Amino acid sequence: MDTQFFTDPRLAELHGAASATAKSLFSDRDLSVPMTRAELLSAYRSLASTGYLGGVIDRSRGGAGLSFEEYGAVLEGVSEIAPFLSNHSVQRSLVVAGTEQQRDRWLGPLLSAETIGAVLITEPHGGTHVADVRTTLTPDGDDYRLTGQKIWCVHTMTADVGVVLAAGPDGSAVRCLADLNHETVRRQQIDMTGLRYLTFGLIEFRDTPVAAGDLLIGQGTDEVKRTLAVARALVAVQAASVGQRAVYAAVKHLSTRNARGRAVTGLDLIRERVGELSSRVEASRAFAYHALKAIDRDDASAPALASAAKANATDAAVAAATAGIELCAAEGLVAGAEIQRHRDDAAMLAIADGTPIVNHTLWGKYVIEQSLLRRP
Amino acid sequence: MDTQFFTDPRLAELHGAASATAKSLFSDRDLSVPMTRAELLSAYRSLASTGYLGGVIDRSRGGAGLSFEEYGAVLEGVSEIAPFLSNHSVQRSLVVAGTEQQRDRWLGPLLSAETIGAVLITEPHGGTHVADVRTTLTPDGDDYRLTGQKIWCVHTMTADVGVVLAAGPDGSAVRCLADLNHETVRRQQIDMTGLRYLTFGLIEFRDTPVAAGDLLIGQGTDEVKRTLAVARALVAVQAASVGQRAVYAAVKHLSTRNARGRAVTGLDLIRERVGELSSRVEASRAFAYHALKAIDRDDASAPALASAAKANATDAAVAAATAGIELCAAEGLVAGAEIQRHRDDAAMLAIADGTPIVNHTLWGKYVIEQSLLRRP
Amino acid sequence: MDTQFFTDPRLAELHGAASATAKSLFSDRDLSVPMTRAELLSAYRSLASTGYLGGVIDRSRGGAGLSFEEYGAVLEGVSEIAPFLSNHSVQRSLVVAGTEQQRDRWLGPLLSAETIGAVLITEPHGGTHVADVRTTLTPDGDDYRLTGQKIWCVHTMTADVGVVLAAGPDGSAVRCLADLNHETVRRQQIDMTGLRYLTFGLIEFRDTPVAAGDLLIGQGTDEVKRTLAVARALVAVQAASVGQRAVYAAVKHLSTRNARGRAVTGLDLIRERVGELSSRVEASRAFAYHALKAIDRDDASAPALASAAKANATDAAVAAATAGIELCAAEGLVAGAEIQRHRDDAAMLAIADGTPIVNHTLWGKYVIEQSLLRRP
Amino acid sequence: MDTQFFTDPRLAELHGAASATAKSLFSDRDLSVPMTRAELLSAYRSLASTGYLGGVIDRSRGGAGLSFEEYGAVLEGVSEIAPFLSNHSVQRSLVVAGTEQQRDRWLGPLLSAETIGAVLITEPHGGTHVADVRTTLTPDGDDYRLTGQKIWCVHTMTADVGVVLAAGPDGSAVRCLADLNHETVRRQQIDMTGLRYLTFGLIEFRDTPVAAGDLLIGQGTDEVKRTLAVARALVAVQAASVGQRAVYAAVKHLSTRNARGRAVTGLDLIRERVGELSSRVEASRAFAYHALKAIDRDDASAPALASAAKANATDAAVAAATAGIELCAAEGLVAGAEIQRHRDDAAMLAIADGTPIVNHTLWGKYVIEQSLLRRP
Numbered sequence A, B, C, D: 001m002d003t004q005f006f007t008d009p010r011l012a013e014l015h016g017a018a019s020a021t022a023k024s025l026f027s028d029r030d031l032s033v034p035m036t037r038a039e040l041l042s043a044y045r046s047l048a049s050t051g052y053l054g055g056v057i058d059r060s061r062g063g064a065g066l067s068f069e070e071y072g073a074v075l076e077g078v079s080e081i082a083p084f085l086s087n088h089s090v091q092r093s094l095v096v097a098g099t100e101q102q103r104d105r106w107l108g109p110l111l112s113a114e115t116i117g118a119v120l121i122t123e124p125h126g127g128t129h130v131a132d133v134r135t136t137l138t139p140d141g142d143d144y145r146l147t148g149q150k151i152w153c154v155h156t157m158t159a160d161v162g163v164v165l166a167a168g169p170d171g172s173a174v175r176c177l178a179d180l181n182h183e184t185v186r187r188q189q190i191d192m193t194g195l196r197y198l199t200f201g202l203i204e205f206r207d208t209p210v211a212a213g214d215l216l217i218g219q220g221t222d223e224v225k226r227t228l229a230v231a232r233a234l235v236a237v238q239a240a241s242v243g244q245r246a247v248y249a250a251v252k253h254l255s256t257r258n259a260r261g262r263a264v265t266g267l268d269l270i271r272e273r274v275g276e277l278s279s280r281v282e283a284s285r286a287f288a289y290h291a292l293k294a295i296d297r298d299d300a301s302a303p304a305l306a307s308a309a310k311a312n313a314t315d316a317a318v319a320a321a322t323a324g325i326e327l328c329a330a331e332g333l334v335a336g337a338e339i340q341r342h343r344d345d346a347a348m349l350a351i352a353d354g355t356p357i358v359n360h361t362l363w364g365k366y367v368i369e370q371s372l373l374r375r376p
């Protein structure tokens, strides 16, 4: 069913290669245990040929030159085994908002899987309200010092470099690169329920030095929106993949259960429910690619559409996995049952890059504006 | 928002032309009153240039030679004003299952809007269980006589020719063409809540003569599945369009209401709800086109996918319109409020070509089979 | 199933008598046509012996001296045929907030069904935001003049006297009694989709005289909350009744349909869905009586609980009826099918006395406050 | 909010005492670790004075002589800390279906917390289809031998005696008492996600001796239905309690989060959602007591009603906890967050004594039968 999804054979191929590589890579790995930095880098290297690392970054810069739609197909392939593994956001931030020196310094190691990057935005006092950033970047001679706490960031324990959002000397938001291995940086892992092969936690900067040249060049609001749109649309694709795994896991178990002298998968009631859950997941997948295509052609609707696609996909995936667990009855509740992993991964994706409430609200705002424009 | 939907400019163009023609055509028409045969034919003629009549039928046969995806875009355009207006199924049945003579006789008049066709399958005793067909086709010399009742068919009062499902002399299902203007045919209109510009009702055959040459050549099961798939995927596109109208109608009203000193469309609670409803509708739209593309490339998954797309789209449209009415509060309950029409049209589309329960079950069955194949 | 609901035989008896009277009263009446004033008064008189008019008002004042729970049972009985028929709010407002003269003047005629009262709060510019009242009561000698518009009020065309919310001379909200038959009052009926035996519409006051003695004595906030609580809990009971009728109507139709050689009501898929819809309705009914009991014992939680009960009951009833229509397939869409009436009545009840959004928010606010109190 | 729930002060008192005892009992206990047999018995002893052990069993037999409604209040109290702790079903089975000797032998130790009982019905090959029991009871002289596997039973590792469903010598279902400490019985713990202070797992009988006197006297179908009804209605009460805890846990966390300069609990969007989730839970609680009252008065609807109440309550609790986790955003996903425990407990209760699908179907079947009886 998977590769049939794509009309375009190139997308099918990208998806298939990524999925096959990921499968062979992780077949023996217990994905409930966090990967070390070395393991992650080795996985990245194995996946490099699929475009997983290079992604949408220009070939001239060492990237894979994929379109966003193509990159979505790659991520979806890997996501069948290990959603959210990549650190594509850091690379893209450098390309979009970095200086030439910053790119020279970091892009190579990131794209060749020698370095891991992380994006550090959320703070302990409240993640959604980004305007209220309390980490400060204060002048220290020609350079700066970074002080504050960041939380929930992917690759908290394994990343080497962070793109950090902070309040600059004049109070306005700035972004800078910070060396996470510096002695002034403390990291504390927080165990999460999902995406357990990755690390999350608290990162504290205590007067961490930041060179003047490590400030990212200010992005315009549109660029920030676009960056977020990309992140969200790519979460959407991965969430759809998780939702699909959840449906498969439920079906797999149910095919072994009997009622009224037949496998319960032969009962219309079970089929109807499976169909309903799955159709929402599949619709969310089509919608996710629709959003990626809008990003590819730089449509004005893309940021809002990506919000809609993301919230829709995680809603569908969480619903499919939650209902799937219930369908599996007692077996679904055995500690460690596969389908629980899908639910927990889906729940994680639902929060990353903004909660469903936040993303639905953003889309609703856009729909309202557009429909009022259209019908005066 | 509409035409932005399409990546492909050709689809945008087809959609735009169809929508514009439909708008100008029906701007003065009270769509709560059934159209007469003459009005319908005149509307078809006006729409002919958009491909609405010719659709996917080969240019060599007088059709418009569109792909299913393209035809979906045309239908969606018309659907913004008047969903389900067309009678494309009859034309396609002739092409797929008719004899050369039948095509010679009927295709021209149908494609040039001189004749209206109807598909007559459902019987009063139960519509879903098609196997239990009670209308009979009995031999009468070299020809046949048709006896029985059909119900709920689009164009009940206006159609000239019907493609009728009946039990043949040996009890097996056959399809034949019947002259609905024959004196032995009685038709009785039944008022429905939605799609009120169309006619529905009961059609009774009392020994209606059917010539030997009016039997359709037996379709294989695959062809029947494909025909149904087309019908369902096209309903899906139209339902998405109805759902979108419902969202717009709600927003339009809500933008005029105030609470806490501002328009309620400025409240996050309202935005979030609008966003959630709309994202489901938009996902169902992307999914509908996804199904049409699968039909275009004759994918084995297409029939099941079309069932999924249809049930998903009508679920989303009914939910959006029902919640939309509630959002509009008292104004939404005034008799004749626009948004009610969308809800009633969506509810009609949900039943046409199989109920949501039936279509979800078909998709669920397919998903179960596929996922068991994939994971032995 | 109905009367079995009550543990207390007295409640069962009250419910049974009300239901039987209502049934005999309306058996021949087409409830899709508004009742005239004379018809309404005659119906009230027939129902008087059930406590329908006297309700919770003290026997000493000519009331029936029922508890709120008992009165709920009476309303539920009548509601099986004609929900929302009564005008109990006006009587109760007089008792709670009227002067002795006002009670002497109006209570008798209202309780003996010679007069019909209406409550006039909502204005055309926005119903929820009650603080923004634009109807004004301006001094005119010792008396007052009333100017402004009210909308959506039950009994718009048939009421004799209105309890009107207006902005008083100093801008603060006041309530007064107004003679709706006065020549300065214009009423215009607005056709609604549900509760069609009642009248709704626009009422305009153009310098309507109001005597100084016709001002209600200011209610404290607690009393207003209590009045609203009563209204909401009683809507909840009636909505549960409507939801139950919707389930019955769907089942009745489905028992006549066949699939796979048996009535579809014998299929597990249909049973499960009916069970799920019905269980929500029945839970909402139990919750509605729970709220009434809280009002009876004057519990501090009663106002919030009534909001919760109301929103829960109308959510359940709208869901049951909407899904019920879909379950009935084409028959559910025939204009005038019984189950549509239940959906339309349920949708009306959902808006009366505050929308679901508003009532859920009120309950949520209370739950939040309480749970923070409990867990410091 | 809790004790306010009860109108009847006696119920409030029973609930309050049980809740207080449970709180003091478990305040230091890590409830994610299974309790040993000794710990369980000690807890039972501490709870004995609340009626938790004696329950509905007659005082003459050493029980607490509570009504089912009263017992529900006790269970709900304990459930605030540790749902599903009790082993009341074994006691009740002995009273309803045991012989006098069996009662003499077992009731005392069970009621004085010297012995733990378990109910062993479900088998590994499929739990819902009870008719297909494969554990056999074969004659061995005057006595019997028990062979087969049971799974998922509460108290798997801690119980001393089991009420075991088996196929008797003539193939019909029988129930017998079995000594679970016998050397022929193997037990293997299976870690479950919820109710982690209890033990579940596989129990294997390999020719376990069963004395002739250990067979329970055959229950009539009505008695079995009644026993199941009791079990289900009591699960419903406990599920409502779990749902309520989930709401509280979410609110507690949300009150510490900020957005737009205020606690997010002050935002209407959050309030509305909390209100909606909580109103479903509270309605399900009222419905659960409604079912218990029907059992108390031996109403014919009680078994079906208990199914409805159970499915409704676990639906509401699972929905509240799942949405609650999402509302808590990243904090809700930290491994070990309180609200996850409520979700996992709710999911367990949803499966115990029949899945939601099964219980909704049973209620739907009853509603259909009743409504057809009522409306010929």
Ligand SMILES: Cc1cc2nc3c(=O)[nH]c(=O)nc-3n(C[C@H](O)[C@H](O)[C@H](O)COP(=O)(O)OP(=O)(O)OC[C@H]3O[C@@H](n4cnc5c(N)ncnc54)[C@H](O)[C@@H]3O)c2cc1C
Residues within 6 Å of the ligand: A118, A119, A120, A121, A122, A125, A126, A127, A128, A129, A151, A152, A153, A154, A195, A348, A349, A351, A352, A353, A354, A355, A356, A357, A358, B268, D254, D257, D258, D259, D260, D264, D267, D269, D270, D326, D327, D328, D329, D330, D331, D333
């Ligand atoms: C898997 C995962 C990966 C992540 N990766 C990163 C990363 O790499 N880097 C990084 O910086 N962060 C990361 N995050 C953090 C993530 O961005 C935040 O968790 C998220 O934005 C929500 O913030 P919060 O958890 O603080 O929730 P809060 O902001 O505390 O929100 C609490 C609740 O309030 C609601 N709410 C908030 N504002 C409003 C409003 N205005 N109106 C209505 N409701 C509102 C929310 O929907 C939520 O229900 C990650 C999180 C997860 C789970």
Ligand SMILES: Cc1cc2nc3c(=O)[nH]c(=O)nc-3n(C[C@H](O)[C@H](O)[C@H](O)COP(=O)(O)OP(=O)(O)OC[C@H]3O[C@@H](n4cnc5c(N)ncnc54)[C@H](O)[C@@H]3O)c2cc1C
Residues within 6 Å of the ligand: A268, B118, B119, B120, B121, B122, B125, B126, B127, B128, B129, B151, B152, B153, B154, B195, B348, B349, B351, B352, B353, B354, B355, B356, B357, B358, C254, C257, C258, C259, C260, C264, C267, C269, C270, C326, C327, C328, C329, C330, C331, C333
């Ligand atoms: C807008 C519209 C256009 C239509 N156009 C045409 C047309 O052009 N030509 C034509 O012939 N017909 C047409 N129909 C009829 C349509 O095909 C049928 O209404 C539809 O197939 C359902 O049949 P029914 O209404 O008889 O429902 P029933 O078959 O009576 O179904 C009753 C209920 O039982 C359920 N059910 C049925 N079988 C099962 C099962 N096996 N398992 C579980 N549940 C089941 C259904 O989902 C439904 O809820 C149209 C209908 C509509 C509303």
Ligand SMILES: Cc1cc2nc3c(=O)[nH]c(=O)nc-3n(C[C@H](O)[C@H](O)[C@H](O)COP(=O)(O)OP(=O)(O)OC[C@H]3O[C@@H](n4cnc5c(N)ncnc54)[C@H](O)[C@@H]3O)c2cc1C
Residues within 6 Å of the ligand: B254, B257, B258, B259, B260, B264, B267, B269, B270, B326, B327, B328, B329, B330, B331, B333, C118, C119, C120, C121, C122, C125, C126, C127, C128, C129, C151, C152, C153, C154, C195, C348, C349, C351, C352, C353, C354, C355, C356, C357, C358, D268
């Ligand atoms: C059957 C029926 C009987 C009625 N009877 C009477 C009567 O007897 N007397 C009388 O005076 N009126 C009566 N009404 C009117 C009724 O009180 C109002 O319709 C109702 O309060 C909603 O007001 P509105 O329709 O103006 O909606 P609006 O206030 O315009 O609301 C529009 C939308 O905004 C939402 N909204 C509003 N405020 C907020 C907010 N702060 N946050 C988030 N969302 C918000 C609402 O939920 C709704 O979705 C009746 C209405 C009905 C349908």
Ligand SMILES: Cc1cc2nc3c(=O)[nH]c(=O)nc-3n(C[C@H](O)[C@H](O)[C@H](O)COP(=O)(O)OP(=O)(O)OC[C@H]3O[C@@H](n4cnc5c(N)ncnc54)[C@H](O)[C@@H]3O)c2cc1C
Residues within 6 Å of the ligand: A254, A257, A258, A259, A260, A264, A267, A269, A270, A326, A327, A328, A329, A330, A331, A333, C268, D118, D119, D120, D121, D122, D125, D126, D127, D128, D129, D151, D152, D153, D154, D195, D348, D349, D351, D352, D353, D354, D355, D356, D357, D358
């Ligand atoms: C917390 C907990 C406590 C328990 N306590 C006990 C105990 O003390 N003693 C004991 O013996 N057992 C106990 N059980 C087992 C419990 O009774 C079973 O798990 C339950 O009945 C479901 O059986 P199953 O898990 O085998 O699911 P299955 O029977 O395998 O069901 C699989 C799926 O098929 C569906 N299904 C089954 N039949 C049909 C049908 N006819 N139509 C449609 N769908 C159907 C189910 O809804 C489910 O989704 C407990 C379970 C739990 C979780």
